[in-house]
Amino acid sequence: MLTLYYAPGTASLCVHQFLIELGIEHRLEKVDTDAKQQKSPEYLKLNPAGVVPTLIVDGAPMVESSAMLMWLAEQDPQARFVPGEGSRGRRDYLQWFLLLANGLQPPFRAWFYPAEPAGEAAIDAVKANARVRIEAMWDRINAHLEQNGPYVCGAQLTAVDFFLFMLCRWSRNMPKPATEWPYLAMFIASMKARPSFKTLYAREGLTEWA
Ligand SMILES: N[C@@H](CCC(=O)N[C@@H](CS)C(=O)NCC(=O)O)C(=O)O
Incomplete structure (x- = not known):
């Protein structure tokens, strides 16, 4: 097990x-x-x-x-929860998994552990930079969902949506949480409605x- x-x-x-x-x-x-x-x-x-x-x-x-x-x-x-091989969904699936893991999760690490990159003295600068990078990703994901949603791979809910949903949750106490972006807000509401x-x-x- x-x-x-x-x-x-x-x-x-x-x-x-x-x-x-x-x-x-x-x-x-x-x-x-x-x-x-x-x-x-x-x-x-x-x-x-x-x-x-x-x-x-x-x-x-x-x-x-x-x-x-x-x-x-x-x-x-x-x-x-995985798009079929060779499909457009599969390309989106791989692309967004990597993009979220490389481009969105790391600035969250910086936001929550701001002393890690350069010590206590740099905390404010690290957090400000993390916020900019996180919000730029929300812009990008929101635009993707508007064009190709409602999920990351279109109509099919896939494993990458669970990753994105968790990252959205982490923003809940930030100055501008993911729910401020309309297509992300719809995505979040639909993920919250799941029995899981x-x-x-x-x-x-x-x-x-x-
Ligand atoms: N990329 C890793 C990140 C893991 C990670 O940073 N976990 C945090 C909690 S969200 C943690 O364990 N923090 C405690 C620590 O760093 O001491 C993953 O997705 O598994």
């Missing part, structure tokens, strides 16, 4: 929701990030970067939430942005 090391609301959230959505049996191991459990020698053996999530598959650890989503989508016998979202919130004990 799969085991997901998670912490509520963090990068594990999309994987947790997707496991629920797929109906794949799994075990949860909560990582106490307040107590820095993710930096313990035991956890670092699983995830050398000391971050959540980690997914244990056949006894071997897998890292990177976006890779987990892609892999899980492939495990679904009905292939419900309710189950996820109950399991992780989340209430904010319900």
